[in-house]
Amino acid sequence: MIIVTGATGQLGRAVVQNLLRRFPADQIGASVRDADKASGLAAQGVDVRVGDFADANGLAKAFANADQVLIVSADKLGEEALRLHRSAIQAARRAGVRRVLYTSHMGARVGSPFPPADQHAGTEAELAESGLAYTALRHGFYAESCLQMIGDDLTSGELRTPEDGPTSWTARADLAEGDAAILVADRDWNGTTPPLTAATAITMAEIAVIASAVTGREVRHTIIPDDEWRDAKVAAGMPSFYVDMLLGMFRAARCGDFAATDPTLETLLGRPPRTMRDVLSAAIA
């Protein structure tokens, strides 16, 4: 039995759908906070269990009889994220799970200016100390996160960003398919995976060129000071903690933290991963 947490979220749901193409539904479980949100999965025959990272005892019951558990990182920041992921690791150990997989990030490193990357490094260290067999899936940066961040600028025709660095933006659907391939692989993936990325790393300036070609309208790229970008986002109503997190992304990108590309995801998919142009074209279609 493979159990996927976060199966009511975008990545977890897509992982389950990929598993359903390879396995009978009765070998797939979904650990979710709200069973009502997973009624579609239950209708497909998936074994839906209720579990919250905040309740390690309850979660251990949700993980019962699992050979592998995919812990999809929670959409939380800071100590809260570390605490929730620690609790999920403890629950897996209590449940006697053979292997834990965790959705980490390609830029995971202690002290990263991008807070989630620092937290992923913390959780990876706890996995290594847990005594469990584990695989930290070092996901490329979601291409969809990029579009969410810059979508309004693309519409206005001027992409105004802090200085950035090349980033191997990767489609979430490809990462979900790659994760499912690792879950069903004969080989055990021990420790951290290579970065699971699209084939190229591109800058915001290059994204503006792609957006111009895809939309047929010129999109210019302008670099603005960090503080000016921050003030504009806060003035537009974005919560300041969130703006700081995004600014951290630009700062980490400048250090080259998201510049790596690696063929592993292509091998897992058996085809080239989607490009940023593919994702952008699909988003505006």
Ligand SMILES: NC(=O)c1ccc[n+]([C@@H]2O[C@H](COP(=O)([O-])OP(=O)(O)OC[C@H]3O[C@@H](n4cnc5c(N)ncnc54)[C@H](OP(=O)(O)O)[C@@H]3O)[C@@H](O)[C@H]2O)c1
């Ligand atoms: N690689 C990247 O570039 C990138 C970008 C953005 C995010 N991420 C990370 O990847 C994760 C998955 O992405 P996504 O797009 O699927 O995000 P999502 O759609 O927001 O899904 C997050 C999932 O986490 C679950 N969750 C939150 N708190 C939980 C808790 N206490 N216990 C158990 N489950 C909990 C949510 O459950 P509910 O459905 O009940 O809310 C939801 O299913 C995110 O949560 C984030 O950590 C990575």
